[in-house]
Amino acid sequence: MAISLRRALIGAPLPTARALHERLSKVVALPVFASDAISSSAYATEAILVAILAGAGTSRLSAVLPIGFGIFLLLWIVSFSYRQTVLAYPTGGGSYIVARESLGIGAATIAGASLLIDYILTVAVSVAAGIAAVTSAFPFLRPHTVLLCAMAVALIALANLRGVRESGLLFSIPTYSFVASMLVTIAWGVLKAFSGYVPPPEPGVAPLAPPLGALASLPLFLALHAYASGCTALTGVEAISNGVQAFRPPEGRNAAVTMLWMAGILGVLFMGVTYLAWAFHVVPSAVAEGSGGETVVSKITRMAWGGKHGFYYVVQFTTMAVLVVAANTSFADFPRLSAILARDRFLPRQFANVGDRLVYNYGILTLAVLAVALIAILSGNVNGLLPLYAVGVFLSFTLSQAGMVRRWFRLRTPGWRHSAAINGFGACVTGIVLLVLAITKFHPSDANVLFRLPFGLRLPLIGDSVRAGAWLVVLLIPLMVGMFYRIHAHYLTAASQLTLVGYRMPPPPPNTIIVLVPSVNRGIIPALQYAKSLGQDTRALHIETEPEATPRLREEWDTWGLGIPLLIMESPYRSLVAPLFRYLDEVQTERRHMVTLVIPEFVAVKWWHKLLHNQSGLILKLALLRRKDVVVTNVRYYLAR
């Protein structure tokens, strides 16, 4: 029954030979790999606004426009830089692969760790933001945020367990309808703003300062923090580079074209939302409200269409849908990267096992469980999850591009100087952003300080709702790298102990067969016949817990014992284990002496019948688990009714 349920949910098994045919066209690959990046436009502008608001007044919110433009530029730098990676690695050029090839295994494992963490965060952030879009439209659903998130993650995981082609088809519609509905909303909003519409001023909100003036008047640290916060817009840009091999041939070229489509769409949407946030004087909902506040995209849409009706709901639903789909990007990448790490012996080998639907089941399930746990811990609060993000992304950006620079210098293919310059510029810019990100994670602007560190840095409390526990991610990366190395060391040690090179086979050890006789009845006959058939040094052992029953047992043994010598051990404390171990010690005096312990077991028909019989066999088995050179063998006798 479990099997047929599995079939219905996941589908019939696929043979290994079908692997090549599960490839994606560009139109299908875009939603599969780019939805993460594109959907970032749903929360990145809000992250900038929240950062400005936390450190300065509402009048400075207009700085979102120049800061947004700076991020827009960064997007293109990173995209062009990655375009080269995609072309150079047609079999998949994730940061881990690039760093491993050009920077060595140390940098590669750092990249691997930061990517794995970010895939988990992508799922958590995207799903939480998607559900926030729904609860913005329908506030009565807010108390069920975590449950809704968990259901969404389960749904995506299930789709991925079915296999990648179906996922592509399943997820195209949401992405394209999100892009379309956002473009229409932005166009309409821009028209409205150009035609002189000014929204009614909210109480307590100061009039906006001019954008560049607002930026110039921000404290430097705050400006950098706001910029770093907005960099969540770039999360997911690297997704295509990990999945090049899933494209139809020519893989590299198709992936590169898709990469630029993605950058174009994301750029337009992000700048459009940012422009409207400025034009409509949007103030983000108080951070204290957590996931309870209305999203910035919801406010913009409401203002563009003049209220919560009709097309407003279309935008909220497609936003939800694309964010849920964005989580799917990680469900393509996390299992693939963990399989690569597993093949390199940095993760348990099970992650490299291909399931019967040609997908990495272990990776999919691990990702789903960790993402749901993270969402549950932070109660599905997007503004609590976002600060954890971006550090890992920019770390892997920087490593990947630095690796590409090394690669150009090594290969010196035609035009290598030009390419190295592009990747070098990208590496520098993302490196600087990474530095800004890391520093701002350790420098909370408000009072929630846990420890004071040197250089005026401070470790915030985990309870800080804006940058809660973000420093944990900075610490987590070296911890994960350490774990990779311990796993690697174990596999190397195990391999060295298992190699047959230079191995001298020891002589076969002697083997004594001991059959346990709790009482003489029909149920032990198969075990006796079996033990005798092994045809060597066979003995029978009875452990005496009821001495009064022994004479009858001896008598019956004479008739039914098949001539096997019977030994009776006393057990004054009524224990089975102690006398058995005493006897084993007597038998196994040599250094290597195998004992085969044959335990008759009788199997009841109904489950509750099991409760009616002593579970001595199980107890003995557990007790013998750690005893060397003992092989436990259950010979079963089946009751008919």
Add this chain to the structure above:
Amino acid sequence: MAISLRRALIGAPLPTARALHERLSKVVALPVFASDAISSSAYATEAILVAILAGAGTSRLSAVLPIGFGIFLLLWIVSFSYRQTVLAYPTGGGSYIVARESLGIGAATIAGASLLIDYILTVAVSVAAGIAAVTSAFPFLRPHTVLLCAMAVALIALANLRGVRESGLLFSIPTYSFVASMLVTIAWGVLKAFSGYVPPPEPGVAPLAPPLGALASLPLFLALHAYASGCTALTGVEAISNGVQAFRPPEGRNAAVTMLWMAGILGVLFMGVTYLAWAFHVVPSAVAEGSGGETVVSKITRMAWGGKHGFYYVVQFTTMAVLVVAANTSFADFPRLSAILARDRFLPRQFANVGDRLVYNYGILTLAVLAVALIAILSGNVNGLLPLYAVGVFLSFTLSQAGMVRRWFRLRTPGWRHSAAINGFGACVTGIVLLVLAITKFHPSDANVLFRLPFGLRLPLIGDSVRAGAWLVVLLIPLMVGMFYRIHAHYLTAASQLTLVGYRMPPPPPNTIIVLVPSVNRGIIPALQYAKSLGQDTRALHIETEPEATPRLREEWDTWGLGIPLLIMESPYRSLVAPLFRYLDEVQTERRHMVTLVIPEFVAVKWWHKLLHNQSGLILKLALLRRKDVVVTNVRYYLAR
């Protein structure tokens, strides 16, 4: 480590030969077996008052005095009747034993079921009432009632797992100090009442009517119900008869003397509390308050000593202590009765296993778990638990005494007519009380009616706080008897299938040894040597999940395969189970053909190393659990580091 923790808590194992020495003197046996009965004085009077108050006004509360006297008489009738049982059964004469011998197995199982249920209830009621004594003194502990109850049950269970002698010593002090402090309080209270003290009248409480007048003016059904409620005073009277064999010889005589001591003490305490409840005009706390109200004993003590200070706290603590100890009576009886039932094959045989401290571990643990569950379900509310009580007790009283009557008529020993008259009178009286109890359980006085039954009876809602779900107990007894019979039937069937009488031994089946070869390395060598040493039809099987690795495997097999023929099965869906089953089907064509499946397993040093290896062996083992005539054998290879 688990073993040394167990030693510290439970003590070192005791040899079987020490069993006889673990016997009790009368002074120690009284607290062990009579504390249940004696401690009933802490709640029985309150049960009568609650019943009167629920159906009539406060002025009729004086009926408690004649009703209490009626219960006092019943106590002596039952005690004298049981005294004869104790003398007649020096090896233990619980209702089950008596009924089995004289009334047949049907009546015996009914008695057994009702006793088991009542032992669970004794633990639940006593512990809940004991904790209520504490929370009467310290109301701030009330919210933790269930936790405190669970801790008390765990403590008693632990003491019993250590063994009976230590329990006796541990529990003497609370019982004797309860008796002493109650006697002093009652004496002081009676003096105070005789010297003309009248407590200040509470608001809304009518002056008391004369006792007999109040009784006469009660509706008959209400009077019967109040009497039945007070019969909880008699719970535990039968305890000594179950434990006769734990007394020092002469067991019967010693137990009979202890029986009369017990009846005397209980009679004085119960009548004393009842008298003072009348003399002090005590009104029980509203039932709606549940466990939140002050107990009647607490009110009496407070009035006798003029407030909550000094000796008041001594009484509350000794009340708590004796009630906790009373629960211990059931911890002596439940395991003993379940062991008897297990030996008669009406309960799982594990209940008859004597643990290494010479106690029935299974019974002790089962009782503790069920009692805590019951307390948790009813939130530790004594007035919710009490109504469940008494039905089972009086059912077993009646069966036991009826059995004694049959026994006297059968044996006709000297003086049998006199003895039969005593037991016969007891049986009649308790039978009538049983009838009253059963009817009142199905007849709630208030509006919480679930079903209307014929004859004006009504099934109350489980939520009814006074007699909540008491009818469940009435239904539970036949259900348990049914369970006994199903268990019995299984043991009989199993025995008939296991008997060697008339058994013709089949010829030994052929045995094919198949060793699974996932890959060729040092770890499989012990398995190969072992499989070859079984020296019969030995084959090796490789299931091909990575076809590209097969040529190398074949090559290595030529060097290391010990000449065992290697078969390679394709697995297009990368599953291990399906190809293995296909091969087993090929081998096991005859009706009985054993296959010994040797699976090499390599054992890592650290627990987390296990997570780094495929658990294929475990998966295969689970898959083969239900396949007949396959013996799975793991041969382990131990990694050194």
